Amino acid sequence: MLDKLDLNTKAQELREKLGEDANSPVDIFSLVNQIKELTLVLYPLGDNISGMCLRDDQIKLIAINSSMSYGRQRFSLAHELFHMYYDNATGFNVCSKVLDPKSDNERNADQFASYFIAPYKSFRDAVKKESAGGQITLQNIIALEQYFGMSHLAMLWRLVSEGYLSKNSINEYSCGVKTTARNLGYDDTLYSPTPVDHRKRTLGHYLIQVDLLREKDLVSQGKIDELLIEAYRDDIAFGLCEDGGEVID
Ligand SMILES: [Zn+2]
Numbered sequence: 001m002l003d004k005l006d007l008n009t010k011a012q013e014l015r016e017k018l019g020e021d022a023n024s025p026v027d028i029f030s031l032v033n034q035i036k037e038l039t040l041v042l043y044p045l046g047d048n049i050s051g052m053c054l055r056d057d058q059i060k061l062i063a064i065n066s067s068m069s070y071g072r073q074r075f076s077l078a079h080e081l082f083h084m085y086y087d088n089a090t091g092f093n094v095c096s097k098v099l100d101p102k103s104d105n106e107r108n109a110d111q112f113a114s115y116f117i118a119p120y121k122s123f124r125d126a127v128k129k130e131s132a133g134g135q136i137t138l139q140n141i142i143a144l145e146q147y148f149g150m151s152h153l154a155m156l157w158r159l160v161s162e163g164y165l166s167k168n169s170i171n172e173y174s175c176g177v178k179t180t181a182r183n184l185g186y187d188d189t190l191y192s193p194t195p196v197d198h199r200k201r202t203l204g205h206y207l208i209q210v211d212l213l214r215e216k217d218l219v220s221q222g223k224i225d226e227l228l229i230e231a232y233r234d235d236i237a238f239g240l241c242e243d244g245g246e247v248i249d
Contacts, residue, residue, distance in 0.1 A: 002108050004120075004161075010086055011078075011115035023122040025148050028074050032081070032204075035060070039206040042066040042073075043232075044199045050097040051076040053083040060084065066199040068097070071151030071190035078113035086112070099157050114158045118148040127164060136164050138173055138180055146186045152177050202231035 002010075012022040018034045020026050032038060038060045045051070045065035050072070052063040062080040064073050076095070083093045089105060096102065099110060118126075126147060130140040136159065145155040156173055159165040165173070178191040193199070210227045213219050228237040 002111075004111060004115075007108060007112045008115040008120045010082075011112050012119060014081060014085055015116065015119070023119050026117065028077050028117070028149075032062075032077065035084075035204075037205045038062065038084075040064070040077075040203045041231075042194065042199065042201040042203070048097055050095050051080045052095065053080040053087075053093045054091065055084055056091045060205070065097070066194040066201070069151055069191050069193060071145065071149060072154065073194070074149055075113050075117060075151050075154045078116040079109045081116065082109035082112040099153060110154075110157075111161070114150075114154060114161070117150045117154075118144075118158065123148070123158070123162070127159075127162075131164075138177070139184060141173060142177065142181050142184060142186065145190065146181070149190065152191065200232035202233055206231055207233065207236070 015022055015026065018031050020031055029040075032040060039062075041061065041063040043063055043065070044067040045063065046067075050065050050068065052061075054061040062077065062084065064076050064080070066073065068076065079095060080093075083095075087093065087105060087109070093109075095106065095109070100107075102110070123144075126144055127136070127140075130143050131137075141152070141155055141159065144150075145152055148155075150158070152174070153170075156165065156170050160167050160170065178188050181188055181191065207228075210224060210231075213227075214221075214224045225237040228234070234240065
């Protein structure tokens with residue numbers, strides 16, 4: 001397994017390459033729009049798979065399981081970025097939802113994801129500020145995951161990895177999370193899956209390619225619609241405004 005310093009350095013390098021600073025919380029779904037030729041597919045991949053990554057000279061594709069919590073989707077996207085940029089073993093990965101234990105390669109990708117979402121130094125500073133040097137509480141943990149936008153379980157594993165929590169205490173901190181977050185005044189999006197009618201979606205390069213075909217009049221409108229529908233973009237094919245229309249303010 002790569003050492004943690006190396007993985008943190010890689011995470012910082014990639015953040016900077018994508019136009020982000022090395023320490024702030026990051027909107028990862030927005031950030032991956034910077035990656036030319038990346039197609040991102042959101043799809044309900046079942047109970048066992050968190051995501052997939054396919055890459056070669058022609059294709060860059062990441063799929064994320066949209067039935068996981070939003071926080072876990074963010075973490076999984078960072079995990080798949082490790083495969084995309086730093087994993088030369090194969091051109092294709094199917095990644096398990098289980099956070100521990102795994103192969104060295106999967107552990108590297110998880111540790112990288114953790115540092116990408118919550119960089120080493122800013123994480124240590126945030127823990128110090130939240131816990132004020134005392135025993136870490138569920139409220140502290142929720143504040144940390146809300147700040148960095150990390151799933152609860154991924155945050156617990158990070159705290160274990162940094163020595164703030166014991167592995168045995170993970171269950172103790174896993175109950176009533178969403179309710180406690182609400183009571184503390186936080187938005188609970190982090191703990192919720194994508195709404196069922198939005199779980200299948202394609203974003204990025206694929207749509208640009210379809211739009212080019214349309215612009216250059218290279219295929220019929222029927223074919224364009226077919227390509228969009230195959231990519232779960234009926235909204236574009238049929239000009240639907242599922243969310244109540246456009247508001248420009
Ligand atoms: Zn993986």
